Amino acid sequence: MFPLILLVSALLTAATAPAPRTMRVDYYHTGNATEERFSLDTVRIEGEWPGRLDRVIDDTNLGRYLFEVRDRKTNRILYSRGFAGIYGEWETTDEAKNMNRTFSESVRFPAPDAPVQLLLKKRDPQNAFREVWSVVIDPAAQDVDRSPAPAGAHVWAVMQNGPPSDKVDLLLMGDGYTAAEMDKWHADARRLTEILFSQPPFRQRRSAFNVWAVDTPSEESGVSIPSDGVWRRSALGASYDAFGSERYVLTFDNKRMRDAAAAAPYEFVEIVVNGRKYGGGGIFNLYATVSADNSSTPYVFVHEFGHHFAGLADEYYTSDVAVNKDEVRVEPWEPNATADPKAGKWKDLIEPGTPLPTPWAKAEFEAAEKVTQAKRHEIRAQHRPESEMEALFAQELAEMTPLLARPPYGNKVGAFEGANYEARGYYRPEADCMMFTRNTTRGFCSVCRRAIERVIDLYAK
Numbered sequence: 001m002f003p004l005i006l007l008v009s010a011l012l013t014a015a016t017a018p019a020p021r022t023m024r025v026d027y028y029h030t031g032n033a034t035e036e037r038f039s040l041d042t043v044r045i046e047g048e049w050p051g052r053l054d055r056v057i058d059d060t061n062l063g064r065y066l067f068e069v070r071d072r073k074t075n076r077i078l079y080s081r082g083f084a085g086i087y088g089e090w091e092t093t094d095e096a097k098n099m100n101r102t103f104s105e106s107v108r109f110p111a112p113d114a115p116v117q118l119l120l121k122k123r124d125p126q127n128a129f130r131e132v133w134s135v136v137i138d139p140a141a142q143d144v145d146r147s148p149a150p151a152g153a154h155v156w157a158v159m160q161n162g163p164p165s166d167k168v169d170l171l172l173m174g175d176g177y178t179a180a181e182m183d184k185w186h187a188d189a190r191r192l193t194e195i196l197f198s199q200p201p202f203r204q205r206r207s208a209f210n211v212w213a214v215d216t217p218s219e220e221s222g223v224s225i226p227s228d229g230v231w232r233r234s235a236l237g238a239s240y241d242a243f244g245s246e247r248y249v250l251t252f253d254n255k256r257m258r259d260a261a262a263a264a265p266y267e268f269v270e271i272v273v274n275g276r277k278y279g280g281g282g283i284f285n286l287y288a289t290v291s292a293d294n295s296s297t298p299y300v301f302v303h304e305f306g307h308h309f310a311g312l313a314d315e316y317y318t319s320d321v322a323v324n325k326d327e328v329r330v331e332p333w334e335p336n337a338t339a340d341p342k343a344g345k346w347k348d349l350i351e352p353g354t355p356l357p358t359p360w361a362k363a364e365f366e367a368a369e370k371v372t373q374a375k376r377h378e379i380r381a382q383h384r385p386e387s388e389m390e391a392l393f394a395q396e397l398a399e400m401t402p403l404l405a406r407p408p409y410g411n412k413v414g415a416f417e418g419a420n421y422e423a424r425g426y427y428r429p430e431a432d433c434m435m436f437t438r439n440t441t442r443g444f445c446s447v448c449r450r451a452i453e454r455v456i457d458l459y460a461k
Contacts, residue, residue, distance in 0.1 A: 019053070019165060022046040023111040024262070025118060025137060026255060029087040029103045033096040036087070038120065038133035041104065041255075044145040049110045050164035050265035055458055056080070056110070062311035062333060062455075063284055064088045065122050066129050067107045072115040072136065079109040082311070083285035086250060093243050104254035112139055127331060153263035156186075158193050158211040164265035168459040171266035172213040173257070175236040176274035179217040188272055188292045189213045195298045196305065199440070201449045201456075208460035212264045223249075223273045228383060236260065238273050238289060245320065246380055247279040249289040257287070267459055268309055270301070276386050278393075282307030295390040299438040306435060306444065310452045313337040315419045315428040315436035318369040319376075329425045335451040336419075336435060338427050343415035346429055346447045350413050358414030360431045361403050366423070368403075372396045397438050404432040404439075413446050 026041040056079045058066070063082025070077055087103045090096055107118070115138040121129035138144075161167055172192065177185040189211075197206045216235040224231045224239040227246045237253035240246060251257055251271065261269060269287040273279075278296055282288035282304030290301040306312040313334030329339040338345045341357045350356070372392065379388050404410060410431050419428035419436075428436060433445035444452065 019048045021111040022049045022108055023137070023139065024106055024108045024258065025135075026104060026106045026258070027133075027135075029085065029105050030100060031087070031091065031096075032098075032100050033091055036091065036132070038135075040135050042145055043137055043141070043143070044147075044262075045111055045139075046108070046262045047149065047265065048164075050169045051110075051267060051459060052165060052461065053110065058082050058458070060311075060454060060458065062335070064333065065120060067109075068119045068121070069109050069112070070117040070119065071112075072117055075117075078112060078116065081107070081109075081285060083107070084283050084311070085286055086252065086283065089283070090243065095243070103252065106254060106258050112137075114139070123333065125328070125330065127333060149263040150259060153260070154215040155264040156213055156215075158189050158213050159197075159206075160210050160212075161207050162210065164210060166461045167210045168208055168267060168456055169265045170209060170211045170268045170270065171261055171264050172211065173216055173236060173260065173269060173271050174213075174274065175216065175238040175251070175271055176218050176221060176223040176232060176234045177216075178219070178221050181221060181274065182215060182217065185215065185272075185274070186213070188274075192270070192272060192290070192292075192297075192301055195301055199302050199434075199443050201444070201453050202302075205453070205456050205460075208456050210265075212266065214260060214264050216260050218274075222275045225275075225277060227380075228277075234273075236271060238271055240277065240279050242281065249273060249279045249281050249291065250283075251287075251289075268305075270305060270308075278386065278389055280304045284308060284311040294386070296393055296438055299434065299440050302440065303434050303438075306448065306452070310448070310455045311335065312435050312448055312451060313420050315433055317418050317421050317423050317426075318366065318373055320373075332420055332426070334420075336429055336433070336445070336447045338415070338419075339425060341415050341417075341427060343427060343429070346413065346450075349429070349446050349450075350415075354409065354412055354414045356415045357427060358409050358412070358416050358431075360409060360416050361406060362418060365400065365403060368396075368399060393438060400437055401432070401439055401442070404437065405442075406431075 024044045028039045030037050058080045064084045066082045069079040118135050120133040122132045124130045172189045174185040193211050218234040220232045222232050223234045226241045236251050236257050238251040242248040242250040271289045273291050275291050276293040278294045280290040280300040288304040288308035331339050415427040420426040429447035430445035432442050
């Protein structure tokens with residue numbers, strides 16, 4: 001009887017105990033293509049921790065980096081999450097071969113009661129995590145910033161299905177919307193939410209999510225597009241042309257974005273830029289971006305969110321990208337790309353008798369894409385209207401969709417060569433997927449859907 005009483009008492013205490021606050025550690029990530037170093041910036045206490053306290057250890061094996069929070073006395077892991085970052089992409093660019101750069105980064109976790117060791121790990125050439133930085137964080141230290149979130153921040157629920165601790169909490173942030181454009185921002189936030197939850201498996205798991213939005217008015221309408229000679233002072237500092245890629249939208253002002261987000265409960269962030277030009281981006285466990293008004297916005301939003309939310313790899317390989325390609329075929333950590341022609345990563349989803357690697361209309365596809373990409377470069381080089389780019393993408397989709405769906409393997413799981421920005425040596429699970437083409441009707445392939453479901457289960461009860 002006595003142990004039973006203690007158990008009931010413990011359960012009641014856990015049920016009524018207040019949720020911990022959120023600790024945010026900002027640090028600087030500096031280096032080049034061959035070396036990197038870290039330095040502590042600030043430690044902040046934010047609002048109530050929005051996540052589950054029974055799923056504090058990340059078992060997904062996703063991310064280029066991993067952080068662990070360890071109790072200083074026992075060395076027990078209190079919290080861990082895999083992630084990627086802007087630095088991790090930049091270090092693979094040509095610029096990183098010739099200069100150093102510094103990026104601000106942050107990690108967030110339940111605020112501890114006693115000193116902890118924060119460890120950052122990075123994958124080595126064999127894909128194993130190795131420690132690259134460690135720092136002791138004392139929550140009682142005088143320099144821990146306990147100031148409240150910015151006054152006057154308007155946070156509102158686009159969709160609320162339960163308390164933050166029980167749900168995946170997605171925060172939408174608008175950039176380049178003036179105070180006079182708040183009605184448009186609210187309408188865009190609601191429209192994009194419906195777009196996301198029209199796609200499986202998000203559609204079936206809608207009740208597992210809350211979607212929040214925070215109003216962040218900008219002084220000017222729109223965001224910067226340096227390649228078009230457009231510069232804007234926007235609330236979050238988002239800009240096209242990241243790393244020289246005209247369609248890649250990022251903000252490099254991490255602390256400004258984090259400070260604005262601190263007013264809301266969140267685990268994932270989508271930055272919506274007010275404009276029509278095709279563009280977006282997505283970095284695992286950092287944020288995703290999308291332009292609000294392009295005809296391809298539904299595709300870009302869901303595709304880039306796939307990167308951010310589930311660590312999905314790009315499966316396409318014919319478009320220009322900012323990063324350099326791997327010289328050695330290392331097995332990707334992303335769940336939907338492999339260097340294994342037998343596709344052991346998703347073999348349980350492959351029907352018996354499916355040839356591996358799996359035949360598809362590769363030569364025909366590449367010939368058509370060569371023409372499309374040449375037209376795409378011409379439109380951008382001549383700064384022609386966005387409507388011409390939209391028309392080109394519509395034509396491309398109309399031609400490629402039936403080509404990729406050809407039997408006998410067009411709708412089967414297999415090992416289709418061409419993925420991860422490479423025409424040779426990497427394989428994707430299906431001939432077509434939202435991580436390969438702009439086919440929103442086709443949506444995510446079976447492997448991508450399973451990967452998304454796994455992350456939902458990590459955050460939602």
